[in-house]
Amino acid sequence: MEKTDVVVVGSGPTGLLLAAELALAGVDVVVLDKLPERPVQAKALNLQPRTAEVLDLRGLLDDAHQRAIATVTEGHFARLPVPLSYDGWSARRPYQVGIPQARVEELLEERVVGHGIRVRYGHELVGLAQDEAGVTATVRGPDGDERTLRAAYLAACDGGRSTVRKLLEVPFPGTEPRAFGIVADVVLSQGSEGVPTQWTSTAKLFAGKAPAGRVTALIPLDEPGHYQLFTIGPDIRPESRDAPVTKAELEVALQASYGEEAEIAEVRQATRFTDASRQVEQYRVGRVLLAGDAAHIHLLAGAQGMNLGIQDAMNLGWKLAAEVRGRAPEGLLDTYHAERHPVAAEVLENTQAQGVFMFAKEDPGVDxxxxxxxxxxxxxxxxxxxxxxxxxxxxxYPMDDAGASHELLGARMPDVRLVDGRWASELLRTGRGVLLTAEPAFTDAARPWADRVDAVRVPEIPLTGEAADALLIRPDGYVCWTAPAPAKGLETALTNWFGAPA
Ligand SMILES: Cc1cc2nc3c(=O)[nH]c(=O)nc-3n(C[C@H](O)[C@H](O)[C@H](O)COP(=O)(O)OP(=O)(O)OC[C@H]3O[C@@H](n4cnc5c(N)ncnc54)[C@H](O)[C@@H]3O)c2cc1C
Structure with a gap:
């Protein structure tokens, strides 16, 4: 039987980033995907500003920029006319990166391959058993043969219809679909008034003329005439979620919003989706961790799904690696559920609220x-x-003494520029913890953790808000201790997050 440390099921954005994070920390990983090759299907088109920062922590953002089609400088909530501003969040890059999901997956897969891991396409997980010591996965290969794989842990990154979730009989409670949608990659033969040619604000891409209760948008991709057509509403009633999408139904949706002169020359791909909203109650089931769409699904409003998955992976990667390598402090792996479940629950809440505005038909109360x-x-x-x-x-993220101390405790480390010219994000490229300190005494105190945490001495920490003498930053870019610290010392924080001293 083949053995590995972690089996990652699914090579979507969540699985790929998780595999890259585990490999960066020296963990042996097998990545499975049942598809014969990487799909080019039109799905997500954006990195939210925090996701862009997360990729920057590992030096992946420049590459994403090179493959991007737009820079989106404002967000929206339910298409309401006042845009969401990213000012006031101390962001070096206060914008979304407009980039197709397939290109994000491409660059993440390149990183995974760079670590010497090849995604095993055509390999479907069909069985799963776990015991106290590990997980046994049954995998059907491209030749139809079934083989078993033994690992210490398994990560379910296998999407909204997760096989792992079903094999474990984990409930997926939530709401049934009320609205059905289609997203399609199309080439228009001719445009019409109102067809956007530029993408700088997503709210401006929605058609003003869409019938009440229907939301339609055209997002310009990088060739002239090439768009992602997005339409959703309670009036779309396919026979099933998998019913083929026809060019005629796309054209009806397009013309209802953009006029009869708008015509489709070619449909490259099309897929149906719904506004169903669901979340598992526990992200950890013994030695199995659920992440990304396998753990939560919701309406696409505000474009948050892929972003949640990428951030789940970033939160989980270093914790699971520490666990596998036997140096995780007690309870570290369980902080993955404790921290990430509430984040997705908030996304389910905000997307459901946005759905009320988006799909309401002539309702004075909603107006x-x-x-x-x-x-x-x-x-x-x-x-x-x-x-x-x-x-x-x-x-x-809730931390021990959050509230009692610094405003950055539990929050993301802003990407500030240090006196030596480096950006704070550059310090995290190795995936290790970072102690950023202006006090030599802290550097000395951190020496027994030097194999896990890089101590970086600076003359001062150039924060725009509350000052700090030292910050301990986790590998995922969140601050987990600050000085001056009223409640606990640096050694306690290092032990709590990175394990016992060497
Ligand atoms: C139409 C549409 C538009 C979207 N737009 C946006 C957007 O604008 N912004 C945004 O942030 N998000 C958007 N999303 C959501 C986003 O696409 C998902 O949240 C994202 O793909 C989740 O990534 P994942 O890696 O968790 O799962 P997935 O991308 O679904 O990947 C799961 C992988 O697991 C594999 N798999 C499944 N079962 C098995 C098995 N048994 N064995 C082996 N492999 C298996 C699958 O083949 C697949 O490759 C959109 C989604 C859709 C459908």
Whole structure:
């Protein structure tokens, strides 16, 4: 029987980043995908600002920029007329990167291959058993033969219809679809008034003329005439979620919103989706961890799904690696569920709320709510809060003494420029923890963790908000200790997050 440390099931963005993170930490990984090759299907088109920062931590963002088609400088909430502003979040890059999911997967797969791991396409997980010591996976290969793989842990990154979830009989509670949608990669033969030619604000891509209750958008891709056509509403009623999409139904949707002169010359791919909203109750089931769409699905409003999955992987990777390598402190792996479950629950909440605005048909109550929400969005505090939630900038993980101390405790480390010219993000390229300190005493105290944490001495930490003498930053870019610290010392924080001293 073949043995490995971790089996990653699914080579979507979640599985690929997780595999790259595990490999970076020296863990042996097998990545399986049942598809014969990487799909080119039109799906997500954006990296939210925090996801872009997360990729930057590992030096992947420049590459993403090179493959991108747009820079999107503002967000939206339910297409309301006041945009979400990224100002006020101390961001070096206050924008979304417009890039097709297939290209994100391509660059992540290149990173995985760079670590010497080849994605095993055509390999489907069909069986799963776990015991106290590990997991046994049954895998059907391209020749139809079944083989078993033994690993310490298995990560279910196998998407919304997760096989792992079904094999484990893990419930996926939530709401049934109320609206059906289609997303298609199309080439238009001719445009019409209102067909966008540029993408700088997603809210401006939605058709103003769409029938009530229907949301339609055209997102320009990188060739002239090439678009992602997106349409969703309670009036779309396919026979099944897998019913083939016809060119005629796409053209009806297009013309209802953009006029009869808009015509489709070619449909390259098309797929159906729904607004079903579901989340598993536990992200960890013994030695199996669920991440990405396998753990949560929701309406596409605000374009957050792929972003959640990438950030799940970043949160899980270093913790699972520490566990596999036998140096994780007690309870570290369980912080994955504790930290990430509430983040996705908030996304389910905000997307369901956006759905009410998006699909309402001539409802005076919803119109009143829309008016009120628009006024609220014009309030800087409210705007910042919602922008923080959808961009990911606002994530703050609960930490021991959060609230008692520094504003950055539990929050993302802003990508500040250090006196020596380096950006803070560059310090995290190796996937290790970082102690950024202006106090030599802290560098000495951290020496017994030098195999896991890089101590970086700086004359000062150039924060725009509350000052700090030292910050301990986790491999995923979140601050887990600050000095001066009222409640606990550096050694305790290092032990709690990185394990016992060497
Ligand atoms: C139409 C559409 C538009 C979207 N737009 C956006 C957007 O604008 N922004 C955004 O952030 N998100 C968007 N999303 C959501 C985003 O695509 C998903 O959240 C994202 O793909 C989740 O990534 P994942 O890696 O968790 O799962 P997936 O990408 O679904 O990958 C799962 C992988 O697991 C493999 N697999 C499944 N079962 C098995 C098995 N038994 N054995 C082996 N392999 C298996 C599958 O083949 C697949 O490759 C959109 C989704 C859709 C459908």
């Amino acid at each position: 009143a709510l829309r008016g009120l929400f628009t006024k609220l969005l014009a309030q800087p505090e409210v705007n910042r809060y919602l922008a923080g939630r959808i961009s990911g900038f606002g994530i703050r």
